[in-house]
Amino acid sequence: MSLDTQTKLAIYRHFAETGQRPSVEVVAERVRSDVSSVREAFLTLRAQRVLVLEPDGVSIRMAPPFSGVATQHVVIVDDTKYFANCAWDSFGIPAALHRPAQIHSRCAQSGEQLNLEIGLEGPPSCSWLFHCLVPAARWWDDIVFT
Amino acid sequence: MLFFRSEERVREWCAARGYRMRPLVTMDQLWTLATTWYSTRLQENSRRPQPDEMRSIFTRLGLGGDFWDPQSDSFG
The missing domain is CATH 1.10.10 (Arc Repressor Mutant, subunit A)
Incomplete structure (x- = not known):
């Protein structure tokens, strides 16, 4: 290797x-x-x-989905606390670890708390939304902003 | 890449910053994206999806068009 x-x-x-x-x-x-x-x-x-x-x-700032610095997207798996780089990556941590997780984040506009239990099969029925501002072709122009 | 409580909150957030509102993604769609991108990330042979694969993944989820095209030059 x-x-x-x-x-x-x-x-x-x-x-x-x-x-x-x-x-x-x-x-x-x-x-x-x-x-x-x-x-x-x-x-x-x-x-x-x-x-x-x-x-x-x-x-290391990012090893996606993991963040090397504190962010608003907190993921708890078993007893370990992780920070995700973004909303997408907060789902990516349980996906990478193949473990159930608790996601703690917030609405970017209102600040309302999002507390979500993710199982091995994914999230429960939930009306929250994900919004990506930057087109896919531009994600890596400034990945921290993306 | 952020969470929002509703479409109205996304609209408010974009309007306050002068940003154009982009296509919205449900939590189920986001889970599929996350598992597709990251489920092998801790394995020796993991790799990032290539542009053609990305386009195919997005299309399967109903996320089409220039916005989701990793090689689009329509966004100067």
Whole structure:
């Protein structure tokens, strides 16, 4: 398995296990490689749109559906708290983990709380809506805004 | 990519910011998108859907047109 793939799996497994982003040093330890090589793998994964990095080029902002920073989209699976990058990704976390989840978010206009129990088969009947402002062809022009 | 309580709340949010309102997605549609995108994300051979696959996924869900086309150049 390539170092890029090992790095990707190490990052995702760390998020899945802890709900937190790993540092490059932690990933290097997990894949038994040096920090410099893993930093290069981070850049490759960023080019593949698997990772979004902070301006420092090494801190993980997004490993979709996981967010490396706190957001308004909170997902609870078992006893672990995760932050999702957006409404779509809040559903993506239980989908990625194949586990039931509680979603806590809010209406972007009114602030009304959304508390949703997601089962293995998806959400219950629910009249809330999802709205995406940016056309699909432009999502990665500024993925943080999207 | 945000949640809204109703279509009216989406309309208000867009109007307040001068944004054009986009197609709305139900929670069932969103679950299908999420599982299609992410169900293999923690596996070794996972990969992001390619443009043709994205178009096919969106079309199956009734999300067609230029807005959902990952290669559309209709949005300058």
